[in-house]
Amino acid sequence: MIKNLVHHKDNIVTISETMNCLDAIEILEQHSLRNAPVVDATNTLYRGNIYRYHIYKYKFHHPDADLAQVKVTQFLKNTTRVVHENDSFYQLIFAIRDLPFIAVLDKENVFTGVIQHDVMINYLAQAWVADKSGYVLAIQTRGEKGELNKLARLVNRKADIQSAVTFEKTTYDTSTYLMVTLPEYLDVSSVRALVNDLTRRKYDVNVVTL
Structure with missing residues (x-):
């Protein structure tokens, strides 16, 4: 490649x-x-x-x-x-x-x-569809079995996932999390509803608007 x-x-x-x-x-x-x-x-x-x-x-x-x-x-x-x-x-x-x-x-x-x-x-910018993405969600994960599939299904209920990448704990005191990019055509209310749904399920979520 x-x-x-x-x-x-x-x-x-x-x-x-x-x-x-x-x-x-x-x-x-x-x-x-x-x-x-x-x-x-x-x-x-x-x-x-x-x-x-x-x-x-x-x-x-x-x-x-x-x-x-x-x-x-x-x-x-x-x-x-x-x-x-x-x-x-x-x-x-x-x-x-x-x-x-x-x-x-x-x-x-x-x-x-x-x-x-x-x-x-x-x-990397093109592969992550950065020029067509509207939001990035950084979802802190818990390391549970099947968690990535579960989170993907939850996000897909509200929006299409354009790209995703996982991060593990590091010596820089960072947590494990899943970062997903969402399309730019999503409205703010849909993103807010998705974040609220994840938050109710005890997930910490950070949202970045591109």
Whole structure:
């Protein structure tokens, strides 16, 4: 599935592992890039990421250094932070985390391109039908057997569920809950009736109007 989110390597800026830092920084600045993937001379093997920050930091601490004599391989980062085309979206989320993009490899470990962080977020927004949703209900759950089916039936009595996702307890002192998005055509009275019904059944519900 994540293969559909890939920006192919022929359509992005890459840095050759044979390049020096002066040439690399010129390319990054020219394209206003924070970082870029570093590849081998054949453009098939992913070596890691090169960041402008690390080159500038090195120059700051070594003002007399000639960047034309420093290879980009000295500053490679994220060398093992990759996903494969056949990986699940679940794997992508936890692999990309704080990266601006993540490298994508095929089953032969050949570099095929990158998935950008903002593309992943845009995909989530579309998958959750955010642009056509009017309300989000966050329903705190109790962990009872069959509870999700029960809640889905209760919500469906009043409205169509456009998307749903569950959250478990975390170390951030958050509760378990079910988050459902409801269509924008629902009127306020219908949403209020649904919330009242859930509240009568001892569920804590937070409503967000989009």
